[in-house]
Amino acid sequence: MRLSGLSIFALLLVAAPAALAQVKSGSDFLSPEMHRQQDDEARNPGFLWTLQGEELFSRRSGDAPACLSCHAEPKQSLRGAATHYPMVDAASGKLLNLEGRIEQCRSERQKQPAFGYESPELLGLTAYVASLSRGLRLAVATEGAAKPYLEAGKAFYERRQGQLNLSCAQCHDDLVGARLRGDTISHGVGTGYPAYRLEWNGVGSLHRRLRACSLGVRATQFDYGAPEYLALELYLAARAKGLAIEAPGLRR
Ligand code: HEC
Ligand code: HEC
Structure with a gap:
């Protein structure tokens, strides 16, 4: 499925809410060749x-x-x-x-x-x-003192935002597997970050990637390290609980 710009709207109107599939790593949405390159220390920049x-x-x-x-x-x-x-x-x-x-x-x-x-x-x-944690599973705390942050992150994830009025969930839950500007939409987790992105010609943080998604829907781009993105990062990590850390990831 290939999407561009506003056709996402049309798609969302007709798409039945996808059954919440098991959350997968971003690497699973790479081409097999890029996935191999990521896992090879000699070839992953x-x-x-x-x-x-x-x-x-x-x-x-x-x-x-x-x-x-x-x-x-x-x-x-x-x-x-x-x-x-x-x-x-x-x-x-x-x-x-x-x-x-x-x-x-x-x-x-x-x-x-x-x-x-x-x-x-x-x-x-x-x-x-x-x-140093490659291959180990994410295991963030989500109860106690972490809980209010987790809830703030979840609310951010589910809130429609920007001129395109899209939530993170509408792409990273409902449209997983669809093609958008040359990418395959993944579950949007951070297990590969900091990651080397070809578009950046270098390594960037998860917050840099989040800023790119905020810009993509013409929403507010928060500062690096902003409380909003930190809470979102916790929620993404909670969604990805049990997935292995893959940093440094390799992305398009
Ligand atoms: C219009 C659809 C769209 C929306 C809305 C969107 N993203 Fe993305 N996002 C993408 C695309 C396309 C990519 C690149 C392909 C991929 O990895 O999913 C991406 C990548 C990501 C990645 C990197 C995944 C990886 O493994 O490299 C994360 C994390 C992410 N998004 C989180 C978010 C969050 C959090 C929000 C809400 C603030 C959001 N995105 C909103 C389309 C979207
Ligand atoms: C003077 C001693 C000292 C120096 C120098 C120091 N650290 Fe630490 N670091 C600590 C202590 C003590 C803790 C435990 C803090 C805690 O758990 O409250 C810690 C915690 C950490 C943790 C978290 C570990 C965990 O399990 O959560 C990381 C990561 C870390 N340091 C990285 C660094 C890096 C990178 C540098 C250099 C830029 C650095 N530290 C310099 C003493 C030091």
Whole structure:
């Protein structure tokens, strides 16, 4: 099925609400060749970012201790860490994604200025730490302190927005498998992020991808790290519970 622009409307009018199929990873909607390329460390360019992240992880930053000096043996000590993000930070009560946690260590423990969202440093470190959980299943907390954030994320996901007046769910639940501008619409989960996207010619965060979807329906693009996208990220992670982390993913 090939869709363009406003024909989505027509389609949604006639489409019976699809039975909620089991949520699948974005990789399952790639061509077989791209899927193989993603899984091959030698051919997935995203691994250049994880290598840079790994290098930065072990480097001292001025007087500050290296990440490695507190996180020795990261392949063991941080394996699985990414599966719990976003999570509510016990001290501040705020929702933190992996980027936020790394920035917290950067400013509070290394006492250095934050790297900033989408900086090569933060993308590299996030891709590196996420890659240490490749193959492990997402397992975010959704009860207790996380619950209000989860509900806000769900409400965002279901709300119609933008000039096209479309919700995330209308594409990523109801139109899964349909073709849109050369892509196959997936369930819209974040297990491959940070991901190398051909269109970006580089690695980008999940929030960069969310901004692209917001723009696609001519809705407000929230800032990187905005509370709205953090809550949405938690909801996407809850939908993807049990799916394996695949960062760095490879996308069109
Ligand atoms: C008009 C349809 C449409 C709407 C509405 C839409 N998206 Fe997307 N989205 C796409 C397309 C097309 C892609 C690229 C193909 C794919 O992976 O699904 C995409 C990709 C994504 C991805 C990346 C998946 C991956 O594995 O790379 C995520 C995450 C995502 N969308 C989340 C959202 C969220 C959250 C919203 C609501 C704010 C939203 N999208 C709204 C069409 C849409
Ligand atoms: C001075 C010691 C120190 C330094 C330097 C440090 N961290 Fe941390 N980091 C910690 C401690 C302690 C925690 C546990 C915080 C908590 O759980 O409340 C932590 C938590 C984390 C976590 C979350 C682990 C989890 O299981 O949730 C990540 C990821 C992380 N650090 C990455 C980094 C990165 C990347 C750097 C370098 C930019 C860094 N840290 C620098 C001490 C440090």
